[in-house]
Amino acid sequence: MGLISGIFAFLFGEGRNVVRETTEVFRENAEQGAKRDLTRQQGVLEQYRTEFERVQKxxxxxxxxxxxxxxxxxxxxxxxxxxxxxxxxxxxxxxxxxxxxxVPEPLWWLLGVVVSFYFGARHQTKVQDLQREISATMTRTPKVMENIETLAEMRERLIGVADTGTDAGLADEVLKPDFNPALEDWRRGRSA
Incomplete structure (x- = not known):
C-alpha cells in the first residue's frame, strides 16, 4: 500500500499534478487559454476606448x-x-x-495619386470612426444587459400587483369611485 500511495503522491500530491503538467506541454490548458484571451480582449477594448475616445472638436x-x-x-x-x-x-x-x-501624361499620373491618397485617407478616417463606435458600443454592452435584466425583474414584480384575489370586500372597495371635488363642481355647473 505504501508503494501505491507513494506513486499517487508523486503524481498528484503535494500541490502538483505531474500528469496535467506533462499534458500541458503538448496541449494548451483550455481554461487558462480562455482566461488569457479574455484578459487580452479586455486590454484591447480598453486601449480602443482610450485611443479613440471622442473629444469635443x-x-x-x-x-x-x-x-x-x-x-x-x-x-x-x-x-x-x-x-x-x-x-x-x-x-x-x-x-x-x-x-x-x-495636359501631359505625368500630370495625369500625379492627379491620380493625389485623388487616390485623398480617398484612401477618407476611407481610413471612416474605418477608424467605425472602430471607435464599435469600441464604445462594446464598452456599453455590459451596462445595457444589466439594465435589461433590471427592467425584466421589475416587470415580473409588477404582474398581478393590483389583483384583489378572492377578497370580495377589497374588490368592491376598489370598484367604488373616489370623491373628486373638481368633478363634482363641474357636474353642478352643468346641471345649473
Whole structure:
C-alpha cells in the first residue's frame, strides 16, 4: 500500500499534478487559454476606448471637417455639369476638352495619386470612426444587459400587483369611485 500511495503522491500530491503538467506541454490548458484571451480582449477594448475616445472638436476642426467633405460632391457635381455643358454649348465644351488633351501624361499620373491618397485617407478616417463606435458600443454592452435584466425583474414584480384575489370586500372597495371635488363642481355647473 505504501508503494501505491507513494506513486499517487508523486503524481498528484503535494500541490502538483505531474500528469496535467506533462499534458500541458503538448496541449494548451483550455481554461487558462480562455482566461488569457479574455484578459487580452479586455486590454484591447480598453486601449480602443482610450485611443479613440471622442473629444469635443473645436471650431477649426469642424471647419476642416466641412472642408474635407467638399471635394467628392464638387467632383460629382462638376462631372454632371460637364454633361450639361456638352449638351447646352457643344463648341464651348469641345474647346475645353481640347485644352485637357494638352495636359501631359505625368500630370495625369500625379492627379491620380493625389485623388487616390485623398480617398484612401477618407476611407481610413471612416474605418477608424467605425472602430471607435464599435469600441464604445462594446464598452456599453455590459451596462445595457444589466439594465435589461433590471427592467425584466421589475416587470415580473409588477404582474398581478393590483389583483384583489378572492377578497370580495377589497374588490368592491376598489370598484367604488373616489370623491373628486373638481368633478363634482363641474357636474353642478352643468346641471345649473
Amino acid at each position: 473645436g471650431a477649426f476642426d469642424r471647419f476642416m471637417d466641412g472642408l474635407n467633405r467638399l471635394p467628392r460632391p464638387a467632383m460629382a457635381l462638376g462631372t454632371l455639369g460637364l454633361f450639361v455643358a456638352a449638351m447646352v454649348d457643344p463648341l464651348w465644351f469641345a474647346a475645353r476638352m481640347q485644352g485637357i488633351a494638352l
